[in-house]
Amino acid sequence: MFHWLEKHPFLFAVGVFVVIAFAGLVEVLPNFAQASQPIIGTKPYTILEYAGRQVYIHQDCNACHSQLIRPFKSSTERYGHYSLSGEYAYDRPFLWGSERTGPDLHRVADYRTIDWNEKHMINPEALVPGSIMPKYPWLYKDPTDINTAYATQVAAAEFFHVPYNVPIPLKNGKTTIIPLAPNLAAAHAMALKEAKAIVDQGSDKTLQEDVAHGKIPQIVALLAYLNQLK
């Protein structure tokens, strides 16, 4: 039979395809609908958080930092509660990473403040002697791409029905609403408002001035993103 197949390339190729496609169907598909459901307390990204997530991806932070706490006592002691599937419902794509050159960040906001991150990103060694993380001075200058963040938010709402402008249940029984701006100008205003709240919690005067002048350096967006990782 195989000798015969080896003389009929088309059928051979069909055979190979069937054999390799099989596993994907059985393993990946069955849990598809279920695995993408958010749990209570999981919120869609605000505009500045989305912009920050884009900065995170742009700098490929996930090359060194994971966002997945596995259920081992040693991991949960270091990084907090093990990760749950629903917490990632709005992550497109996921950012679990596969290497911990640096520590896990999935719940970093539980134990690092905006102020700490703000000081750390410009010179990691100053806060963590022995750190091998690069310095990121350009993030304190380059402007955040709010347009793209807004487009991402709109696309998420448009194509994947991410629940903006509707009440989201929280763990404490209350609800909150994550707004989606009606137009680009409103999106910029919204981002700036968020940015102000972020820099006010930090201590970098230059950043505070930038935001006061309507500018949002990338680090501010990144801080907003990191600050919701909990």
Next chain:
Amino acid sequence: MENRPLEYDYTVAKMFMWTTIITGIVGMSVGVLIAFELAYPGVNTIFGHTIAQYTAFGRLRPVHTNAVIYGFTVSGVFATWYYVGQRVLKVSMAESKFLMFIGKLQFWLYLVVVVFGIASLIMGWTTSREYAEMQWPVVLGVTVVWVLWGISIFGLIGIRREKSLYISIWYYIATFLGIAMLYLFNNAEIPTILATDPAGQSMIGSWMQSISMYSGTNSAMVQWWFGHNAVAFAFTVPIIAMIYYFLPKESGQAVYSYKLSLLSFWGLMFVYLWAGGHHLLFSTVPDWVQTMGSVFSVVLILPSWGSAINMLLTMKGEWKQVADSPLIKFMILASTFYMFSTLEGPILAIKSVNAIAHFTNWIPGHVHDGTLGWVAFMIMAGLYHMAPRLFKRELYSKSIMAAQFWIQTLGVVLYFTSMWIAGITQGLMWRAQDQYGNLAYSFVDVVRDLHPYYTIRGVGGALYLIGFLMFSYNIVKTITTGRRVEESELQNASPMAA
């Protein structure tokens, strides 16, 4: 033995040979650079602070992986296909103007896509999914190149004289189909430029940014179904295609066992795709998917070893050839590293071992004993075998080849031993408890301890790069100054000057 040999046309093979060498040098140099960035963070700004964002580890890591995968390895696959394909199908590219055109088109398009792809990654236009980092415009380009390659494969098969397909052809077909399926599914994404805001304004997004069709855990599952198997169908399958041709051809030995080839092939095809789950052990994907990933990884050992054993047994009784020819040494060591890494992978996929090894440097160690020891060794051996036939010249220097072999072997050994130790150190230190039952080390304690291993790894990588430069030099000198040889000298063992 045969009738008058056909005049094979190697134009396209030669073109891809050049991209193999150039992207190899680029990809490996970047690899060495980022290896030293981890050992000495100051290296992140080695080209000055003004362009530091383009030379920082995060930015260059995907440049390294993509350059060696989509540049070096895929070029090598194409180069060998346009050589091996013609010969084992007994048909010349010169016989079909159409296929010749497709081949050249594929090359030029490929060149554009690779250059644009690498440039886009340096710019930071990435999707963040490992080995699928390139954004959708590049993905479209890759897809077209791949379709052209498919036309070339099946076109050549369509006009073949040799009715029965040789083993190498099986593996090339599988490479084509596997990557096509995985790549398309994993790269399903919506460009943000397509979004229209509630006020009706469009084109607010970016051409080089997109949002994945899959979210969270699904995204992870599809990614590692892709990620693991892209490794399978770029680093394993086509490389087996190469060894099944180049080793028997160079040594003049018949393949040990058809049955073993057959079972290994179909076994590999069936089992490999299931194993992706082992990248997600103890994550939030369902337990049963993880278990399947673990189990099939271990079953995978045997189909993988089947091919390697088949090749080693092909050399039965031919020790003299192994000892004499550095070219055959490359291939024998490649088979051995293939066995090594296909045993290591499954062991790392066992849950209890993975609990320690995941997220550590053991994983890049594992990847590199496969890619450096198996993939790159085999591609270099293939090109060494092809060069005299493509250019009708004798290989420039056997001694360079022999020296290169030992330098690179040492490089690989330093690489994986240091990363093993680093990985196990990380795994143990992260878990370690002090006498009071609390975590014994802070994260940075572990980072500090890794410094010597990162340094050794960098040195290992540098040695490997030096070897690759020697290889490139040897090939260039072969083409430019090698002694001209006759067809009769090219039957089996490649002619090489001392």
Next chain:
Amino acid sequence: MKINKLYVSAIVMILLMLGFTYIAVGMDSKSAGGDIVNDLAILGAIVIFSATIIVAIKYVRQMQTDKATGKLAEDNWDGIGEYENELPIGWSIIFLGTIVWAFWYMLFGYPVNAYSQIGEYNKDVKISNAKFEKKYTNLTKTQLTNMGESIFIVDCAACHGLAADGLNGTAANLNKRIQVKSVEYVIEHGSDNHLSAHELATGMPVMSAGLTKKQIHTVAEYVSNGFDKSNKAGAKIFASTCASCHGADGYGTPYVAPNIHTFTPTLVAHIVGHGKHGGIGVMPAFKNLNPVQLKAVATYVTAISKGE
């Protein structure tokens, strides 16, 4: 007897690898004794290396001594022939073995319909918590301080620094009770650091009414410098504005105001467990620590603030 170079080099390689592994694992006794997961990982590493070497040697021996035999197939591609040899017997047996093992693993090892990693985690945590409680409930002060130090290094040092000096104002300098900046902040903003409804304190109202900036600074310096007797002006403001709640020397009043003269383990444990918001910024709550660990880290911080 002629010694085979091949075998010798294989043994040397395996021994070297074992040596490396020992270096990695043995140093600092990073491996917690008897931990099955650690042992399996190391065993795995040894198996990978040894098995590959041994199998490779087997085939190299065949290259050296055996001969290629068998019936050649009819087909021939570009001069490459193919034997119709049977499957190697060892390979076939092991292949079947792995398939049997696969079924065992799916049905009994980690049954696909029953195994839950979270279940296993919960069990592990329960066992180790029970062990922890049994072993560490009655610790001496020295033991608590030592335990606290190691927790401090892992959980606190990132912000407070290894020397607990607060890394240039990133966090509080724990070598003293309180900083000028913090005192000023609470006077101007009041304070309610989750201490209410606790024996330590109720919330503190804004106290800046009737005080100038300069006066606030003066009293802050007085408190911050350990109730500096030479700062007469500060002492006076303290006596009139603060002492009614915090006590004459700042040692606090139960259920009213906390001790601001020295740290006490209760106070520190409470702050670590609940977090804090003050002049320096926000400190997160460390909910991952259990009561014994909180007590330990509190004992340690109290000790270093006194220069112990």
